[in-house]
Structures are given as C-alpha cells and as structure tokens.
Amino acid sequence: xxxxxxxxxxxxxxxxxxxxxxxxxxxxxxxxxxxxxxxxxxxxxxxxxxxxxxxxxxxxxxxxxxxxxxxxxxxxxxxxxxxxxxxxxxxxxxxxxxxxxxxxxxxxxxxxxxxxxxxxxxxxxxxxxxxxxxxxxxxxxxxxxxxxxxxxxxxxxxxxxxxxxxxxxxxxxxxxxxxxxxxxxxxxxxxxxxxxxxxxxxxxxxxxxxxxxxxxxxxxxxxxxxxxxxxxxxxxxxxxxxxxxxxxxxxxxxxxxxxxxxxxxxxxxxxxxxxxxxxxxxxxxxxxxxxxxxxxxxxxxxx
Numbered sequence: 428x429x430x431x432x433x434x435x436x437x438x439x440x441x442x443x444x445x446x447x448x449x450x451x452x453x454x455x456x457x458x459x460x461x462x463x464x465x466x467x468x469x470x471x472x473x474x475x476x477x478x479x480x481x482x483x484x485x486x487x488x489x490x491x492x493x494x495x496x497x498x499x500x501x502x503x504x505x506x507x508x509x510x511x512x513x514x515x516x517x518x519x520x521x522x523x524x525x526x527x528x529x530x531x532x533x534x535x536x537x538x539x540x541x542x543x544x545x546x547x548x549x550x551x552x553x554x555x556x557x558x559x560x561x562x563x564x565x566x567x568x569x570x571x572x573x574x575x576x577x578x579x580x581x582x583x584x585x586x587x588x589x590x591x592x593x594x595x596x597x598x599x600x601x602x603x604x605x606x607x608x609x610x611x612x613x614x615x616x617x618x619x620x621x622x623x624x625x626x627x628x629x630x631x632x633x634x635x636x637x638x639x640x641x642x643x644x645x646x647x648x649x650x651x652x653x654x655x656x657x658x659x660x661x662x663x664x665x666x667x668x669x670x671x672x673x674x675x676x677x678x679x680x681x682x683x684x685x686x687x688x689x690x691x692x693x694x695x696x697x698x699x700x701x702x703x704x705x706x707x708x709x710x711x712x713x714x715x716x717x718x719x720x721x722x723x724x725x726x727x728x729x730x
Contacts (some may be wrong), residue, residue, distance in 0.1 A: 428453055428606055429474060429575065433483035436469050436630075443469045445630035451608045451623075453574070456601045458621035458638070459610040460714060466611045466630040468506070471579055472606075475504055487575055499528040503568030504577040510586070513553025517544055517563050520552060521570060530571050538566040543592070557584030565593070576690065577605040581704040583614055594620050614714055618642070626714070641714075650681045650689055653702035663696045664689065678702075 429451035436444040444466040451457045460468050469507045472478040474485050476493030484491070484629075487502055494502050511520060521535040547555070552563065562585050568576055578597075582590055583730045597620055602721040611617055617624070624641045626634040634641055634692060652671075654660050657679055661671040669683035686705040693700050 428487065428489075429487055429608060430489075431474070431483070431485040434480055434485050435469065435474060435482045436466070436473060436478060437481045442630050444473070444480075447627065447630070447632050448498070449625050449632060449635050451606055451625070453606040454601055454604050455622040456597045456607045456620055456669075457623040457625060458617040459608060459625050460612075460614075460617065461627040461633075463612075467627065468579055469629070471504070471506060471577055471608075471610060474577065475502065475506075497528045497530075497571070499524060499530065499567075499571030499573060501571070501573055502575045502577065503571060503573040504579075505561070505564035505568045505581055506577075506579045508557065508564040508581075511552055511560065513551065515552055516549045517552060517555075517566075518548040519673060524567055524570055527626075528571055534570055534572070536590060538569045541569065542566045549730060553619045558586060558589055560587070561585055565596070572723065574604075576600060577608045578621070580611045581609065582611060582616060590616060591683075635670045643668065649705065649706050650684070650687060651702060651704040652677065652681055653678045654693070654698055654700050656698050659696065660693060660698050660700075663692050663698070667692065 431447050431449050434447040435442070435446055440648075449469060459467055468594065469478060473480050474487065474492065476491060486492075491500055517539060518535060521538065522532055524530070525532055525535055536545070537550075538550050542565050544559065544562055544566065547559065552560065561581055565578070565581060568578065581593060585593060587653065594616065597607050598607060601622070609617075609621070621638050624634060624636060624638055625632070626641070652660060655677055657677050659671065659678060663671070664671055664681055664684060667684060667688070669681050669689075672680045674680060684692075684702050690700065690703055
C-alpha cells in the first residue's frame with residue numbers, strides 16, 4: 428500500500444505537487460492520470476525517495492521507502508526506460524541490480540524470459556528499441572518479486588502485442604494482491620486496465636475514484652441515429668431538449684436523450700430508424716472535461 432498525506436513539492440516559486448493526499452491499495456491496478464506538467468513524475472519520485480518532499484509525507488507499507496534496505500524486494504519501479512547504460516547487456520544490467528539487492532542470479536533469467544527478452548539477453552542495450560527498453564525496465568521492476576510496483580508511462584514504444592501483454596501483466600500482478608500504480612496518458616488503455624483512478628492537475632488532487640465512477644463524469648453520453656428523415660427526427664428530439672449534431676445527410680449524433688427515449692419518439696412520429704447506437708461514457712471525455720482548467724499548454728495559444 429502507498430499512502431500520501433499532504434504531500435507537497437516546491438521548487439522556488441514553482442509548485443510541482445500541492446498537498447496531495449491519496450492511498451493506493453493492493454489488489455487493484457490504480458491509474459495515475461493528469462495533463463503534462465501535472466506533477467505525476469515528481470510524485471512518483473517522492474514515493475521512491477528520489478525527491479524529498481517540501482512538506483507532507485509518503486509511505487510504502489507504513490514506512491518511507493528510503494528507509495528500506497534491498498529496495499527491489501519491496502518496490503519495483505520503471506520511471507524512465509531510457510535511463511540505462513547502453514554499453515551493458517540486458518543480462519549484465521539485471522545481474523548488477525540483483526547482486527546489489529541480494530537477489531539470486533537465477534531470477535535474472537526468469538524475468539528476462541517473462542518479458543520476452545531471453546534471446547536478447549547478451550545484446551547491448553544501446554541497440555535496443557524503445558519497446559525493448561520498456562520490457563527491460565519492467566524486468567528490473569519485477570526482479571525482486573516485490574509487493575508494490577510503480578510504472579511511469581510503461582506503454583511508450585510498445586507494439587500492439589506488447590500493449591496487450593502489459594495489460595495482462597498488470598492485471599495478473601494485482602490479482603496476486605500486489606499494489607500496482609501506473610502513470611499513463613493513454614486513456615483508452617487505462618479504460619481497459621485500471622480499476623481505480625487518481626487524477627491530478629497542477630499538482631492538486633482532482634479525483635480519486637473507481638474507473639466506472641470517473642467515466643460516468645462524462646456528462647454527454649451520445650447516441651448515433653441513422654434515418655432517411657433526419658430533419659424530422661431532429662425536430663422531434665429538439666422539442667424534447669435534445670441536441671442533434673448532423674454527421675451526414677442521414678446520420679446524426681444525439682445528446683440529451685437515451686436511446687430508448689429516441690426510439691419511442693421516432694415511433695410516435697412514424698419516423699423510420701435504420702440505426703440507433705448508444706455510446707457509453709468515455710474515460711477520455713471525462714478526463715478532458717475535468718482537467719481542462721489544469722492543462723499547462725494548449726495547442727495554438729499561450730497560457
């Protein structure tokens with residue numbers, strides 16, 4: 428378990444993290460979301476003791492992580508897949524980590540096999556693709572078989588097969604009772620992977636809730652309609668307070684009414700429907716709406 432209490436980090440007049448309080452529980456995949464510059468990486472570094480908080484505290488299983496010896500046995504982390512010596516082989520890199528943490532060297536072969544790098548074990552890391560480096564970083568996080576795992580943007584550079592593998596890995600680790608904390612900007616992937624979400628903006632906590640509850644913040648679930656008489660349908664729906672956005676001559680997207688109610692109104696007005704497709708609440712839409720005021724940079728305008 429990870430517990431942050433009034434956690435803050437300032438660099439001069441710049442507030443990177445602003446009094447964050449949250450708990451990351453075991454047995455779940457917890458997504459850590461926020462716009463660029465929100466303070467996610469700084470928070471992860473404070474959890475690991477790499478940055479000292481200006482105020483507040485953060486503990487891992489009840490104690491600051493920096494007080495633990497043989498850290499890889501307690502927390503496995505991937506913060507930057509590129510931050511590795513390119514002249515070493517994957518095997519040498521992991522062997523050094525194992526020795527420094529009193530982990531049996533047999534574990535090196537096991538994690539290389541698990542992440543799909545067994546055949547590249549003796550290749551120099553400098554020749555690895557970004558996806559291979561991500562797999563190596565994940566291997567390092569798994570090396571000590573820790574109960575707590577942190578990952579910062581672990582999907583960057585992975586191909587579709589790799590993304591599916593990581594999704595399954597995170598869910599398996601959580602099912603084993605481990606604490607899995609994943610920072611990512613890939614909303615669609617988080618929608619398939621996370622159980623719980625912690626969302627921050629400009630260093631402050633915006634939301635801490637289940638994936639389903641957060642996605643339900645999307646205030647504009649919509650319904651696609653296809654009809655040869657879209658104008659008549661739009662008039663009938665608008666009279667009931669709905670909004671209809673025309674996408675083609677016969678297709679529109681409706682917000683403000685459920686699919687069932689749209690079907691009833693079409694029947695009442697004797698309007699033929701060829702399609703009536705509801706769209707579930709979107710994690711991405713909810714995220715964009717909730718963090719709109721916390722985005723540091725907007726394309727096309729200064730902020």
